[in-house]
Amino acid sequence: MILNQEQQALLDGSKGDVMAKIVKTLVMYGDAFGAERMVPVTSKYGHTVISFGIGVMDPVYDLYDQIINAGIISDQKFTADPRPLDKNVPSTPLDDLVFKKIMYTKQDRYEEQIRKLGVTSDDDYTCACYLDQVGNVPGKGDVLSWAESSAVVYANSVLGARCNRNSGILELMGSIAGFVPEFGLLTDEGRKADWVVEVRCEKKPEAQLLGSAIGMKVMEDVPYVKGLDKWLGTELNDSAKAYLKDFGAATASNGAVGLYHIENLTPEAVEQGEALIKEGAQVYVIDDAELERVYKNYPVIWKKPDAKPQLAFIGCPHLSLQQLKDWSNKVLDGLKKNGRTKVAVPTVFTAPVPVIREFEQTMESYHLKKTGAVVSYICPLMYMNNPLCKSKAVITCSNKLRTYTSARYYTDAEILDIVTGGAK
Amino acid sequence: MKTFKGRVIVPGTASAEALVSHEGFNTLASYQMALMFGDLKAMGKDTEVHCGDQNNPEVYKKPMMGKALCLPQTIGSTTGGMVLYAACAMGKQPACMLFSKHIDSLAASGAILGDVWTDASMPVIDELGDEFLEYVQTGMTVTVKEDGVVEVE
Numbered sequence: 001m002i003l004n005q006e007q008q009a010l011l012d013g014s015k016g017d018v019m020a021k022i023v024k025t026l027v028m029y030g031d032a033f034g035a036e037r038m039v040p041v042t043s044k045y046g047h048t049v050i051s052f053g054i055g056v057m058d059p060v061y062d063l064y065d066q067i068i069n070a071g072i073i074s075d076q077k078f079t080a081d082p083r084p085l086d087k088n089v090p091s092t093p094l095d096d097l098v099f100k101k102i103m104y105t106k107q108d109r110y111e112e113q114i115r116k117l118g119v120t121s122d123d124d125y126t127c128a129c130y131l132d133q134v135g136n137v138p139g140k141g142d143v144l145s146w147a148e149s150s151a152v153v154y155a156n157s158v159l160g161a162r163c164n165r166n167s168g169i170l171e172l173m174g175s176i177a178g179f180v181p182e183f184g185l186l187t188d189e190g191r192k193a194d195w196v197v198e199v200r201c202e203k204k205p206e207a208q209l210l211g212s213a214i215g216m217k218v219m220e221d222v223p224y225v226k227g228l229d230k231w232l233g234t235e236l237n238d239s240a241k242a243y244l245k246d247f248g249a250a251t252a253s254n255g256a257v258g259l260y261h262i263e264n265l266t267p268e269a270v271e272q273g274e275a276l277i278k279e280g281a282q283v284y285v286i287d288d289a290e291l292e293r294v295y296k297n298y299p300v301i302w303k304k305p306d307a308k309p310q311l312a313f314i315g316c317p318h319l320s321l322q323q324l325k326d327w328s329n330k331v332l333d334g335l336k337k338n339g340r341t342k343v344a345v346p347t348v349f350t351a352p353v354p355v356i357r358e359f360e361q362t363m364e365s366y367h368l369k370k371t372g373a374v375v376s377y378i379c380p381l382m383y384m385n386n387p388l389c390k391s392k393a394v395i396t397c398s399n400k401l402r403t404y405t406s407a408r409y410y411t412d413a414e415i416l417d418i419v420t421g422g423a424k
Numbered sequence: 425m426k427t428f429k430g431r432v433i434v435p436g437t438a439s440a441e442a443l444v445s446h447e448g449f450n451t452l453a454s455y456q457m458a459l460m461f462g463d464l465k466a467m468g469k470d471t472e473v474h475c476g477d478q479n480n481p482e483v484y485k486k487p488m489m490g491k492a493l494c495l496p497q498t499i500g501s502t503t504g505g506m507v508l509y510a511a512c513a514m515g516k517q518p519a520c521m522l523f524s525k526h527i528d529s530l531a532a533s534g535a536i537l538g539d540v541w542t543d544a545s546m547p548v549i550d551e552l553g554d555e556f557l558e559y560v561q562t563g564m565t566v567t568v569k570e571d572g573v574v575e576v577e
Contacts, residue, residue, distance in 0.1 A: 025540045032433050032532040032550075049502045056459065059513030060506060063541055147502035167505020167533030184529065219448050219499060220528055256448060256499040256528060301478045385456055403479060404453050404501065 001030050007038055007179065018070035022173045029170065030181025038179040039186065041145045043138040043161065045120060046078030046175035047129050049147035049168040052382050053106030060169065061106055064113045067176070074118035075178040079129040079136045081148055082318065082350070083107075084382030088374050090311060090346045098386055117172065125377065126352035128245065128318040130154055133354035140267055143186060145174025149256075150249035150317045150400065156259040158236065158244050160267040162186045165220075165258040185258050191268065193224035193261055193277045200287045204231040206411050208399040210286065211247040213294040215255025217284050222259050223251075224277050229264040236265060238322045246398075249317045253400040301406050307393035312343075312419050313380040313407065315350030316398035321358055324351055324375065328364035331371055334420030344421035345395070347373040350380055373419075381405060425577035428556045432572040433527055434539045436547030439567040440519035442560050442576070443491035445483045448499035451530065453477035454488065455507045459516065473516050482562075492566035493518040496557060498531040508534025512544035520568045523550035524557040549574060 003011060011023040030038070050060065084104050091099070111122075120136070127148050129136035138144055140160035146152050147166045155161040164184045166174065174180040184190040195218045199205060205228075214223050232240045244262070251257035261269040261276055268276060314327060327349060335341060349368075351359065356375055359365045368375070384394060384405035394407040395415060402409040410418065417423040457476035472487035489511075498504055508531065511517045521535060527550040535548040547568050560566065560576045567575040 021540055025536055028536045028540065029529075029532060032527055032536070033529070050506060056514075057510055059510050059542070062513075063509075149500070149502045152502065165502055165529045167509075167530045167537070168503045169506050169509060169537055170533040171502075215499075220497060253500055256497070256530070258529075299478050387457065403450070404456065406478075 001027055001035055001181065002037055003027070010177070016070055018066055019072060022177055025170065025173055026177060026181060030183060033181065033183035035181035035183040037182055039143055039182045040179050041076065041143055041174055043142040043144045044076065045136040046074065046076050046144070046171065047136060047146040047148055047151055048078055048080045048114070048172055051081035051125055051379065052084045053104055053108065053110030055103060055105040057106070061110055061113060063169065064117065068113060068116050072176055073116065074172065074175040076175050077118045077120045078175055079120050079124040079126065079134065080114060081125065081127050082377060082379035083125045084379055086376045086378040089348050089376050089378050089383060090374070095388060098388055103386055123353040126318050127151055127379070128320070128352055130159065131320055131352060131355060133321065133358055134352050143180065145171050145180050147171035149252035150245070153248040153252045153258055153260065154245055156185055157248055157261065157266050158241060165256065191259060192222065194218065194221035194281055195223040196277060196281050196283050197223045197225045198283065198285045199225060199227035200285060201291065202288055205286070205291055207243045207246040208250045208397060209291045209295055209411070211250025212254040212399045213286055213291060214284070215251035215253070215257050216294070218255060218257060220256035220258065222261070223257065224261045224263065224269065224281070226263045228262050232262070232265055234264045238320065240265065242320045242323050245317055245320070250399040253403045298402060298409055300408055302393055302408060303391050309345045309395045309418055310393045312345050312347040312415060313350065313394065313396045313398065313401060314347065314415065316380045316396065316401040319349060319351040319355070321355050324349060324355065324359045325362060325364045328368040330416050331373060331420060332367055334416050334422060335371060338421045340421045341370070342372045343419045345419050347419045348378070348380070349373060349375045350378055351375060353377045425575055426559055428552045428574045428576070430522070430549035430552040430572045430574060433532060433550055434535050434546060434548040435570055436545050437568055437570055438492065438520040438547050439565065440490060440492040442494050442562055442564045442566045443483060443486060443488060444494045444557070444560055444562045445480060446496070446557060447480055447482065448497050449483070449493070449495040450477050450480065450500035451498045451504035451507050451534065452501040453479065454483065455511060459507060459510055459514070488518055489516050490519050492520050492522060494522045494557060494560045494566070496525045497523060497528040502530060504530035505533030505537060509537035509541065512538030512546055513542045515544060517544050517546045520547045520549070522552055522556070522566065522568070522574055524552050524554055526550055
């Protein structure tokens with residue numbers, strides 16, 4: 001790693017020991033991947049995956065105190081992942097006790113810390129920071145220091161920005177230093193595809209299932225997906241972007257994908273086509289049977305596998321405005337069809353605060369509220385990150401939530417059927 | 425006994441019982457219940473940290489603290505590195521991490537944060553090769569040398 005004069009001075013302690021350790025961390029990180037230089041972070045905003053003040057994670061907050069006490073703030077402001085608590089989400093008194101007195105006892109401390117370090121706003125806690133209403137939308141070619149697997153894979157793939165799958169804490173260090181080591185997805189070579197995925201489905205594949213299958217197969221490699229434009233079209237409109245948001249989150253959580261290319265749709269695939277595919281790339285063919293095989297293999301870890309669902313989470317990653325409207329209309333139609341006015345299972349839709357504000361101005365919001373469904377800014381994963389949830393029959397159409405918690409996965413149509421009382 | 429040679433990411437020496445994951449090791453899913461909530465069994469000194477990743481039956485519910493964690497790479501959430509750092513800061517880390525493939529960015533972040541910002545010792549070696557992961561089995565004794573040599577018996 002060759003540092004420029006300014007970077008070397010920082011490493012040597014020109015701005016104190018804490019800054020020197022930050023740069024040392026970034027240098028070691030780059031060395032592990034053969035990076036030869038640092039490159040400037042060029043995006044307007046950063047994004048941090050850490051949004052929670054968990055009692056037992058003191059070492060993280062102690063480290064942040066070291067940074068703050070050294071008088072260091074981020075060179076760029078940043079958005080943060082969703083908050084873990086929202087009083088509007090159904091919970092028992094025992095849940096509340098566990099959340100507030102045991103788990104998230106450091107929430108206020110942490111939020112105060114990231115205010116000092118440079119969070120953009122108290123409203124900007126969301127994993128989908130790249131939605132227009134939130135406004136952290138990097139440009140094509142921008143170099144980012146982000147973490148949050150679903151946001152990184154979206155920024156790389158759909159927006160054409162350049163970001164490695166950085167970890168929490170380290171992403172903030174890149175924002176603070178203003179530079180990151182150049183390797184992997186920051187390089188042209190690192191953005192080439194190791195896999196060709198041929199989608200040969202007879203019906204539009206479920207985004208979260210397709211992403212899961214690809215993630216589990218290619219792990220951290222870059223897939224070039226053929227045949228999906230048949231279902232998504234060749235224009236990156238709201239509908240295609242929402243699909244790719246959910247698809248990408250599943251590739252990143254069920255595997256470790258940081259970038260995918262969709263033939264004729266995502267920016268680099270449109271520009272470069274099959275020139276993006278590495279020589280000797282492996283091939284993975286996906287048809288309806290393969291998706292069914294993947295779905296059937298998900299373990300169900302509920303204590304009572306045949307339990308009646310107690311809670312449904314829809315929106316991991318957070319929903320876009322159009323998705324919220326679409327879900328509302330589908331729920332209303334489903335309830336009408338099933339002769340009901342209220343949802344059959346307590347249902348929580350999750351979205352960023354600025355999206356919820358805009359949604360609340362719509363008729364869909366007015367009607368959805370009457371069904372008893374809740375719209376929240378919460379992180380469902382954080383909500384479920386406690387042993388009490390293991391005995392709860394929580395259902396979701398998010399493959400990310402399924403992966404990290406005891407939530408049971410169902411397809412969008414199945415979830416809709418359950419929450420509207422149509423399921424047997 | 426068989427010897428393998430890898431690349432040193434974090435230097436150090438260790439000798440421990442192997443815990444092997446042939447699949448990608450999901451750090452958040454494995455540690456979140458034990459560390460982020462505070463697995464009651466993990467709160468006491470010298471007690472275990474059990475793997476909570478139900479999608480990885482090979483290591484699910486097995487103790488991880490103080491083991492020689494042998495794996496291809498880590499996968500999953502970008503909180504993975506932070507989780508690994510926290511494990512190091514709490515003294516709940518594996519004895520060492522041994523990767524058959526090139527280390528991934530999240531594991532590297534966690535290992536480096538642990539090395540630079542804590543006093544924990546957790547040598548990390550990568551590029552040990554597919555043969556390493558084919559040979560090593562959970563329960564075997566693994567010894568890590570300063571130069572990246574790994575002995576398995």
